[in-house]
Amino acid sequence: xxxxxxxxxxxxxxxxxxxxxxxxxxxxxxxxxxxxxxxxxxxxxxxxxxxxxxxxxxxxxxxxxxxxxxxxxxxxxxxxxxxxxxxxxxxxxxxxxxxxxxxxxxxxxxxxxxxxxxxxxxxxxxxxxxxxxxxxxxxxxxxxxx
Amino acid sequence: xxxxxxxxxxxxxxxxxxxxxxxxxxxxxxxxxxxxxxxxxxxxxxxxxxxxxxxxxxxxxxxxxxxxxxxxxxxx
Numbered sequence: 156x157x158x159x160x161x162x163x164x165x166x167x168x169x170x171x172x173x174x175x176x177x178x179x180x181x182x183x184x185x186x187x188x189x190x191x192x193x194x195x196x197x198x199x200x201x202x203x204x205x206x207x208x209x210x211x212x213x214x215x216x217x218x219x220x221x222x223x224x225x226x227x228x229x230x231x232x233x234x235x236x237x238x239x240x241x242x243x244x245x246x247x248x249x250x251x252x253x254x255x256x257x258x259x260x261x262x263x264x265x266x267x268x269x270x271x272x273x274x275x276x277x278x279x280x281x282x283x284x285x286x287x288x289x290x291x292x293x294x295x296x297x298x299x300x301x
Numbered sequence: 302x303x304x305x306x307x308x309x310x311x312x313x314x315x316x317x318x319x320x321x322x323x324x325x326x327x328x329x330x331x332x333x334x335x336x337x338x339x340x341x342x343x344x345x346x347x348x349x350x351x352x353x354x355x356x357x358x359x360x361x362x363x364x365x366x367x368x369x370x371x372x373x374x375x376x377x
Contacts, residue, residue, distance in 0.1 A: 160345050167343045204349050220339050228304075241302040246328075246335035251342045263303040264314040277332035284325045285302050286311045291355070291371045 161186065162196040163205055166218055171252060174237050176215040176223035204295055220247030232256035242285040249273040324368055333362040 156164070165186055169177045179197055183190040194213050200206040207217035215223045217240050222228075228239040230248040232255070239245040242260065249256035258271040258278070263286075271278045305311045308325055315322045326334070337358045341347045350358060352371045359369040 156345055164343075164345045171343060220335070220342070242304045243302045243331060243334060243338070245304075246332050247339035247342075250332075250335040251339040253340070260304050262306040262310055264305055264310040264317075267306065269304050269306070271328070273332075277336075278328045280328055282306060283328055284305050284308060284311065285328075285331050286305055286314075287302050287324050287326070287368070288315075288320055290323070290368045291359075294371075 158192075159196050159199055159203075162193060163200055166200075166206070166215070167221075170218055170221045170237075174235050176218055176221065179213055220244030220251055227261055229259040230256055231259070245271075246273065246278065324364075326364070330362055330364075334358075334364075337362065 162182065165182055166177060169175075169182065169185070177185070179194040180190045182188075183193045186193070197206060197208060197213055197215065201208045201212075205218075206215055207219070208214060209216045209223075217223060220239055220243070222238040222240045222244070224238065226238045226240065228241065228245040230237045230239050230245055232249055232252050237248050239248055239258075245258045245260060253275070255275060256273045258269070258273060260269045260271075261267065262269055262283075269281070269283055271281055271283065273279075303314075305314065305325075311325055312322060314320070338350075355371045356369075359365065
């Protein structure tokens with residue numbers, strides 16, 4: 156396994172276990188590597204569109220489907236509360252973890268709560284829809300808005 | 302990608318926020334998309350799909366046309 160793949164795998168394992176994204180220093184400690192090497196790997200993974208970094212170039216904003224910051228899309232799996240980047244990613248977290256879960260979000264127009272139970276077969280079919288405001292070709296160009 | 306209670310609520314939100322009304326999908330289709338995109342994300346060999354794979358993933362769950370094309374400059 157190449158170094159960037161080791162780093163990527165370790166990031167996702169870290170998030171799955173802690174619900175938080177690791178700093179470069181935290182992951183360097185876990186992997187017993189130099190922080191600068193981990194930071195460079197973060198940047199390469201950003202270049203490959205595996206991670207989305209904050210403008211500082213080293214803080215993970217998104218390790219899709221997981222969010223590095225709090226959002227309105229909260230996902231409870233196995234007693235752990237994760238934040239998702241969007242409605243797609245809210246369902247993506249139970250899918251990625253291969254586990255049942257619950258999504259707590261809101262209707263963006265009325266702000267009323269939305270609660271979805273997710274089994275291994277998918278969500279209970281509530282009267283809920285997702286609106287995709289940005290075309291696929293522009294998703295990465297403005298991923299935070301998307 | 303935001304949640305709404307109904308298509309009517311989407312229309313109200315788009316009108317109120319000056320956002321073009323774009324495709325809406327239901328939970329069953331959103332789940333298919335989530336599984337296709339993320340079920341292998343934690344495995345070491347997972348990688349972001351390339352454009353042709355993205356087209357196949359979208360087409361398999363009925364999402365076709367310029368809006369869903371990762372390389373188009375026409376956005377429907």
